[in-house]
Amino acid sequence: MKKEDLKRLYLNTNNYLYESMLQKALDELVTLVEGTTPEVYGERLAFIRSTYKQLLQYRLKGVRDPMRPKIYNDLRIKAFELNADIYLNEMSNEFSTSHFFSKRRKHLAPTTRIPTLCEQLINSVSSNLDMSDKRDQITRDLFNHVWLENAFSKESYAALTAILTHEGIPDIVTCPIVSALHFSMEETFDILKMQLLIKLSKSKNEKLKVRALTGLLITLTSYPKILTIYPDLQLRIENLMTEQPKTKELLQNIWLKILIEKDTSKITEKMQKDIIPNLMNSSKNLDNKINLNDLPNEIEKNITNPEWAINDKYAQKMNKLYEEGADMMHSSFSPLKKIPFFNYTINWVMPFNTQLHILKEITKKNEKKKKIFASIEKTPQLCDSDKYTFALVMLNFPDSSKNQFTEQFNESLETFMDIRMENNDSTQITKVYISHYIQDLYRFYTLQNNRSIENNIFDLRFDFNKPHPLEPYLNDIESLSLVGNFNAKNDHYESAAVYYHQLTLLEPNYAAWFEKLGYCVEHAFGDSTSPYPAVLDIYKRAELINPNSRWLTKKLANCCRRRGLIKEALDYYRLLESQSPKNDISNSLNIGYCLMLLKRYDEALNYYFKVEYLDESKQNKAWRPLAWCLFLSGKYEQASNYYKKIIEQDGKTSDYLNAGHTAWVMKDWKLTTQMYFEAYEKCTEENKDFYQLLFADKEILNQNDIKEDELTLMVDMITLMYRNKNA
Numbered sequence: 001m002k003k004e005d006l007k008r009l010y011l012n013t014n015n016y017l018y019e020s021m022l023q024k025a026l027d028e029l030v031t032l033v034e035g036t037t038p039e040v041y042g043e044r045l046a047f048i049r050s051t052y053k054q055l056l057q058y059r060l061k062g063v064r065d066p067m068r069p070k071i072y073n074d075l076r077i078k079a080f081e082l083n084a085d086i087y088l089n090e091m092s093n094e095f096s097t098s099h100f101f102s103k104r105r106k107h108l109a110p111t112t113r114i115p116t117l118c119e120q121l122i123n124s125v126s127s128n129l130d131m132s133d134k135r136d137q138i139t140r141d142l143f144n145h146v147w148l149e150n151a152f153s154k155e156s157y158a159a160l161t162a163i164l165t166h167e168g169i170p171d172i173v174t175c176p177i178v179s180a181l182h183f184s185m186e187e188t189f190d191i192l193k194m195q196l197l198i199k200l201s202k203s204k205n206e207k208l209k210v211r212a213l214t215g216l217l218i219t220l221t222s223y224p225k226i227l228t229i230y231p232d233l234q235l236r237i238e239n240l241m242t243e244q245p246k247t248k249e250l251l252q253n254i255w256l257k258i259l260i261e262k263d264t265s266k267i268t269e270k271m272q273k274d275i276i277p278n279l280m281n282s283s284k285n286l287d288n289k290i291n292l293n294d295l296p297n298e299i300e301k302n303i304t305n306p307e308w309a310i311n312d313k314y315a316q317k318m319n320k321l322y323e324e325g326a327d328m329m330h331s332s333f334s335p336l337k338k339i340p341f342f343n344y345t346i347n348w349v350m351p352f353n354t355q356l357h358i359l360k361e362i363t364k365k366n367e368k369k370k371k372i373f374a375s376i377e378k379t380p381q382l383c384d385s386d387k388y389t390f391a392l393v394m395l396n397f398p399d400s401s402k403n404q405f406t407e408q409f410n411e412s413l414e415t416f417m418d419i420r421m422e423n424n425d426s427t428q429i430t431k432v433y434i435s436h437y438i439q440d441l442y443r444f445y446t447l448q449n450n451r452s453i454e455n456n457i458f459d460l461r462f463d464f465n466k467p468h469p470l471e472p473y474l475n476d477i478e479s480l481s482l483v484g485n486f487n488a489k490n491d492h493y494e495s496a497a498v499y500y501h502q503l504t505l506l507e508p509n510y511a512a513w514f515e516k517l518g519y520c521v522e523h524a525f526g527d528s529t530s531p532y533p534a535v536l537d538i539y540k541r542a543e544l545i546n547p548n549s550r551w552l553t554k555k556l557a558n559c560c561r562r563r564g565l566i567k568e569a570l571d572y573y574r575l576l577e578s579q580s581p582k583n584d585i586s587n588s589l590n591i592g593y594c595l596m597l598l599k600r601y602d603e604a605l606n607y608y609f610k611v612e613y614l615d616e617s618k619q620n621k622a623w624r625p626l627a628w629c630l631f632l633s634g635k636y637e638q639a640s641n642y643y644k645k646i647i648e649q650d651g652k653t654s655d656y657l658n659a660g661h662t663a664w665v666m667k668d669w670k671l672t673t674q675m676y677f678e679a680y681e682k683c684t685e686e687n688k689d690f691y692q693l694l695f696a697d698k699e700i701l702n703q704n705d706i707k708e709d710e711l712t713l714m715v716d717m718i719t720l721m722y723r724n725k726n727a
Contacts, residue, residue: 001035003091009035010087017080018225022052022072025079032083036090044082048075073231080229081151084188088150091187099448100187100455103345104148114149117142118159125169132357139173143346146180152192164200164208172353175207179349182215186455189223191230198236202244206426207351210433213247214254214441217470218457224468237469248473252482253431255462255474257438259483262458263490264327264442304488304519305551308512327439333386336393337447342385348444349437352377352387359391380432383439463498477506488516493524501532504541511546514538518555527562535559550579557590570594583614585621592625601633620649628658632700636666653682657693665704673718680718691715 009032016025026049033041052075058065065071092104117138124135146160164174178200181193197219200212220226227234241247341347341358350356354363354373363370376387445456462483464474473479484499500517507513518538521530532538536559542552557572573591580587592607608629611622627642643659660675676694683690694715698708 001032001090005035006032006087006090010083013083014080017076017083018228020076020228022076022079025076025083026052029079029083029086032086036086040089041082041086044078048078048082051075073229076229080189084190085150088188099345100148100183103144112141112145114142114145114152114156115159117145118163121163121169121173122166125173132355132360135173136357139176140344140346143176143180146177147184147345149184151188151190152196154192157192157196160196161199164196165203170353170355171205171207171351172356174205175211175351176346176349178208178211178215180346181212182219183345185215185219186222186457189219189226191233194219194230194233195236198240201240201247206430207433210250210254210430210437213250214434214437217251217254217258217462218460220469221460221462222455222457227467227469234469241473248479250430250434251470251474252479253434254438255479256482256486257434258458258462259486261327261438261442264330303551305512305515305549307549307551308516327442329382329386330439330442333389334443334447336389337385337443339389339392341388341392342448345444345448347388348385348448349440350384350388352384352391362391383436383443385440385443475502477503480506484516488520491523493520496520497524497530497532509545511542511549511552514542514545515549515552515555518542522555522559536563550576553579554587561590561594566594566597570598585611585614588614589621589625592622592629596625596629596632599632601629604629605633620645623649624655627662631658631662631665636662640666651678653679653686653688653693656682657697661697661701664701664706673721676714676718677721680722684722690718 009028013025013028013032016022016028026045029045029048033045051071055065055068055071055075059068088104091101121135121138121142124131124138149156152160160177163169164177178197181197184190185193194216197212197215200208201216203209203212354360354370354377359373363373373391376382376391379387382390442458445458464471464479466475468475480499480503484496484503487493487496487499497517497520500513500520503510503513504517517532518535521532521538522535524530525532527535533541536556539552539556539559542549543556546552553572553576557569557576560566560569560572570591573587573594576587577584577591588607588611592604592611595601595604595607605626608622608626612620612626615621623642623646627639627646630636630639630642640659640662643655643662646655647659656675656679660672660679663669663671663675676690679693680690682688683693694711695708698711701711702708
């Protein structure tokens with residue numbers, strides 16, 4: 001059977017089991033077994049099918065059986081576990097070239113058992129002799145078995161529990177094993193491994209707890225419907241949240257850190273490149289006339305409501321998390337991950353510890369290197385993976401090469417050895433553990449040599465809606481606002497809108513949720529169709545709750561203007577004018593724009609003259625709208641004077657065209673042809689159609705006794721002039 005067919009049948013079977021469609025799942029399993037090795041799985045499948053057949057027959061006869069629901073779910077569990085075993089074993093039979101199955105074929109020795117390895121490990125740790133080399137080798141073997149084996153036996157579960165809860169076992173043994181637990185469930189779910197993760201989530205060892213909770217979050221997100229198979233799991237999760245009150249906050253921090261880490265490539269790009277400003281494309285004819293770029297940006301990119309930062313404590317919390325967690329070193333250390341140390345999967349998630357055998361060998365009889373390694377170990381700016389890279393690559397260079405290497409890191413790494421934790425606050429230390437571990441995972445999933453990634457956890461969508469097992473804890477106002485704020489801050493507006501929309505349903509009387517939803521929908525969809533109400537309607541809903549917000553009033557004004565609701569836009573701009581300083585140039589330009597569209601030219605001119613007077617920047621933003629408004633109001637001489645000044649300063653195609661209109665109406669034939677010729681040349685350079693630009697204004701010109709046939713002649717005449725000049 002091809003691996004694609006095997007994967008499809010495996011996923012189909014699970015989906016049927018999630019939906020309690022046992023017969024369809026069994027039909028898929030029959031196909032799966034027939035296409036693999038029937039004698040291995042046939043007996044287990046036959047038992048499930050015969051038992052289910054008996055259950056159906058008893059039900060058909062009307063026999064009442066209070067145990068029926070339990071028997072039915074037990075059969076679903078047996079089918080679920082059989083499906084997992086078939087998939088793991090058959091994909092390992094030279095089917096898949098993915099990292100997991102390649103390692104499974106290479107490292108999984110059938111003669112070695114987890115309980116045996118656990119016993120050997122305890123002996124090596126408790127020995128009075130220096131057995132670090134043997135300990136590390138056994139740990140590596142145990143890691144591989146935990147990661148690569150099928151579902152745990154009760155004996156394996158008990159042996160691992162003893163190891164992972166033993167206070168005498170060092171972190172360099174226990175921490176990687178916890179990582180192996182959730183690595184192993186990337187392919188198939190195992191209830192005993194999940195139970196062990198939950199148990200370790202209560203550990204007093206913060207490093208273990210962080211890894212266990214990270215594994216819990218990732219695994220339950222990978223299997224959001226798993227409670228339909230193992231309903232008792234919900235009670236274990238509830239007990240965890242009750243017994244460990246800080247668990248929710250830790251899960252929030254882990255969730256945010258994963259989202260932050262997903263943005264690592266974006267952070268790298270920002271560090272390497274300058275931000276190129278987005279220029280607003282003006283398509284409407286009037287916009288060309290007055291250069292709408294001189295007006296404030298309609299969507300006002302990145303202009304958020306300042307009230308949010310003051311009123312939203314969750315926004316403040318998110319900002320702090322982001323500042324503490326951004327992965328700034330990924331690009332620096334990425335090229336150095338090809339050292340042999342990282343050929344072993346376990347080393348990607350190994351906590352930095354000077355007692356690891358490879359480091360002990362380097363520092364043997366070398367006090368200087370011991371001190372250096374001790375400093376590296378306490379450096380909060382580097383994750384464990386980067387600490388090993390730093391130690392094994394840089395510190396083994398000759399002095400001359402080491403100096404050159406250091407310079408490549410912009411001299412900043414030279415100071416890392418002197419950096420210490422500023423305080424011993426346990427909460428802060430735990431956050432550092434979270435940050436380091438997620439960064440280690442990101443490096444593992446993105447940088448491991450020759451790795452065929454099929455289940456990258458950073459591709460998961462961490463949405464905690466039902467039926468996700470963590471929905472009761474991570475789908476509340478605090479959690480949704482943290483993640484919504486994070487996505488909005490990092491320009492993931494469509495994702496942020498999902499969370500803000502949920503928040504508007506949970507807190508319908510809190511204006512900020514509607515403001516933020518409108519802001520994100522505006523940036524994600526603009527004026528196109530979206531799954532949400534129109535942006536204007538969202539902002540108006542916010543206005544009912546928060547009517548005195550200047551930011552919101554401006555948003556409403558701009559939305560109305562974009563939708564052609566000019567009179568309503570003018571009302572909002574007027575309201576903004578009453579709340580703003582008298583010399584608000586931007587708002588005066590907007591008011592003038594609306595008045596001009598409403599053909600209230602004299603009023604518009606008053607605002608444009610006001611802007612010209614107040615504009616201390618000398619950018620002359622009012623000149624273009626002034627000139628066009630003067631033309632429309634019949635003040636041709638004044639309009640002509642302004643177009644002369646505009647062209648002398650920075651004449652554009654539309655300026656020459658409008659100057660030509662003005663000269664034509666004033667019957668200055670020489671200036672008319674001169675201006676139109678300049679406009680034609682610029683159209684040619686900019687690949688624009690002079691005919692279309694001229695005829696776009698035909699109604700205005702018709703009102704000034706310039707007929708359509710004259711426009712056609714003008715186009716032909718200017719075209720001839722251009723051809724003669726360039727002949």
